[in-house]
Amino acid sequence: MDSPDSSQSGNGRSKLIHVISPFYCVYVLQSIPKPRSFYIGSTPDPIRRLRQHNGELKTGGAFRTKRTGLRPWKVVLIMYNFPSNVSALQFEHSLQHPYQTRHISADNRVSHRKGSTSLHQIIANVKLLITAPFFKTTNLRILICEPEVTDKIWPSSKYNVPSTIHVDIQTCSLEEYFKANPIQDDPSFEVIKNRFLEASHTCSICNTSLEFSPEEVPLFKAKSEVEQYRQQGRLRLVTQCHHSDCDNTFHLTCMARDTETDTSSLIPSQKSCTLCHKPLDWLTTVKIATKLREYILKSK
């Protein structure tokens, strides 16, 4: 899956630094002519991917979706808000192999064999995975594109998987969704970036000056070099409160350490800005921070 912002990364394959992609989702397709066939995949751009599956675009399109009698495909639901490509791929793999994944315990298993799964089973597996501790911290969201699923299949707790789980579910078609939330660089990012470039800031929590000078950062060629650099304490993630009116600047670690409530996981779940006291969406915050870091590293 090629990344949409390939302008920044010189090398498409290996990335020097981790950055949260703006959009990455796992989708479930259903064949229109043969409704019992499903396909599970992941992509940063689902609309384009669907076209590839259906053969509208020349390149791409998976082998299994090419078979005659299965095209065209439609999207049943997508899961998004993954923090990294890797985690999305892992989720996809788990959903494709629900009978053996370690994230679903043997007691809870719905699917026991490789055989064909029904939509009910898929939905049940989705529910199970979303509530699994591994994926719990990622705050996934679900977009259901088929109203039938929302009305009947999701609420029915078939396979004894409860349907009341804390997850955001939207129901609308893909196009509608992307109209409302286009996959583009968040304009707020630009604002923050500029703020950093203009003036030097200090972390509001630990009161050390934040380094944000792309000129000082050497040019790296290998990831290991970057890692070494980071281990020295350089290139720390810094960010600002993502609410537009607040400019609270801080180290990411400082904010995370501050007022730690729930120690079940290191990844903080609920944080509020120390300045404006509005709730911070952690994923967004991290997204901005990683983007900033990437910018420093690569803008030469």
Add this chain to the structure above:
Amino acid sequence: MSRLEKEDSIYEQRALPSEEMEKDDDSIFFISTQMQSIHEDVVENEKNEVKIASQISRLKSFSHDNSSSRGNSQVTVNKVKVQPKLKAKKSGSSKKNQSMSSMVRDKFSTDKLSYFTGDQSKIDKFLKRIRREEELDELLPLAPKAGSNGGGVKLSTSQLICQRDWSYFLKSIKMKFPNLRSSRKRNLKIITRKIAIATQDNVDAENSLWSQAASMPDTELSKDDLKWLYDLDDEELMNASSFVEDDIIDNREFVLTLSQNMNEDEEVEFSTTGSPSQGIIDIFSSSAENENGDEIIVISDSESEVEELTVSMEKSQSYSQSQVQPGQSYLQVMESIYKPEETLPSHQDEVVDPLISFQSFPFADPKRKIIRTQEDLSQVNEAEPIEITSSTSLSKTPSFQQTPNKLKRTISDISPFKTPTKRSKQLLDTTNTPTNSSPVKLIAASSTESTPDGGQYGNIEDDEEIMSSDGDTVYSTARTYIYSNQLQKDRTPVKKNGLKVVPIRKTIQTTRHEVSNAIPVQDYTDPINHIQLKRVGFKEKEVIDIDEIIPDSEDDEDDKEISIVEITRVVEDLSDKTNTSILQVPSSPSKEMFSSQEIRNFLAEEEDESGGSIDFSKFTTTQLKEQFKEWGLKPVRGRDKMISILTEASKLTINSQTTDSTCATRTTSIKNATTTTTISATQQTMYEKLNEIIKSNDYWYEKIISYEPLILEDMQKWLESIGYKLEYDFLQKYCDEGGICCTNQR
């Protein structure tokens, strides 16, 4: 004409019945029915004989020797000609493959002679056998062949059976084995085999598992038992429990003696350094009424009534008393209560009337003791199953007769009574009154000697805890167990650390003292010596306000309160542990006294106090495996490896005592969340510790909170550099629980 002839014959018959008998057998009519039946049998037999003889003669005609066979070959040829058709038909009809023997059988059944036609040698063989039989018959005087055996071929030694008999046999077999397949019925070999097996089964019925389980246990001495008895040494018998039988009443008198006497006796093999009487006194004291006025019932041997014996501590007494010197092995006597003739003692709670049930036993060598550790108060209140120990094997009855001579004298001096005889009671009375006895002093003395910091205990007034020895209430103890006193309610039963440690058999002794309030007593824990002092309760000192009694000047005003203090210590078990074996009432055949869980809990709590690390090398391999399972680690092979892994992992759990209370709350809060976590509390604490470690390092902390997929090996290396050598799968689980993404890409 014919009719006439018939009439004539009938007439003739009538006229001359006797003559006709010989001619016309069928029409003979006897008046006596018995004679009639016999006659009919005879007639039938003769007919059979004739028939068989004719058949044999026909067969003989086929014999190779017989020259006439050639003459008959045509006949045979004809028959042979007929046969192929039949054969073809048969083989055509039966589509499945028939075995040779079944084919032969089929042929034989349809046409016996056809069986032979193909094979001349068979005919010869058959005829040979017949001839042999006939010769034998001529040689030997024949046994009465009439009757059921049937004539024809003689059955005396024969293996030849006539058709009638054969069908009879078959019928009987069919009846006996209705489930046999028809193909099997005709095979004599199989049938005989089956019969043999059946009879064998009948023989084995007694030994079958079911019958054994369902039956009463053996009351005879098995071979092993006998051997054991034979091998029983003098030494062993020193420690032997005394199962007493009625007729083995010794001449010895077991006398309960006082401490003073005891001191002189040096042959007593006590490994105690202090006065050996201490043990007895302990026992006495334990039998005494303790401060709460409860009686601790102790049981001694009974020979007259060896009934089901269980030792039950009454519910009110939740502690045992044992004055012990640290370092001194505690006298513990256990006996086997097993009486062969009677039913096994029940495992259940039984309140024993001490007056009824007695046990006598030689005062055991302190080597032979088992002290069980029990942790939970809650369990204390129940009656525990009897701990039977003996240094010998798990046999039932070490014969009392073989009590060694060595011990005789000593036993006579120190052993308690066998029966609550009057004399014994007298002795008890005389010897053990509060005023005479010096046990109090002894205890005091010993306790002050022994304690490292004697000042701590200070002025202990032990007067209060007296052995009020009623003659009735003093018994020799059959103490079954000692458990650490844990009366305190504030002692939280929460498993601290969640650590479940294994049953290291510690000898834990608890003493109760009363300390006047002049000395403030605080809870004290000495981790090195594993001594623990706890304030248990209070007691009001009775102020006897009599004019005659002038209050002592030393008595403080506020000395009215006396605090009850319990001291728990771990005592070195001096005994050779290998000698001790544990016998339990057979209904619970497990070797462990407690479930490992219980002991772990207990020791975990001990752990808290001591704060030391757990020595995994003391675990057995199975326990190690359990530990692995509990902590969610992937099992590995090799004991050493397991130990090292667990040790490393346990580093995460040390010093997390402070998080206990928070831990408990956290686990509940986590479960309230929508995630389904299935990790144990131990794992929880370990993960939290890991969280703390990672938080301390900015680099790794940042990685995690920014959702960067980690390379676990790198993290493993880093942790190792700090000093936490953890397994990969353990870290994997940690990441799973924490929602940390891991990858292998570089």
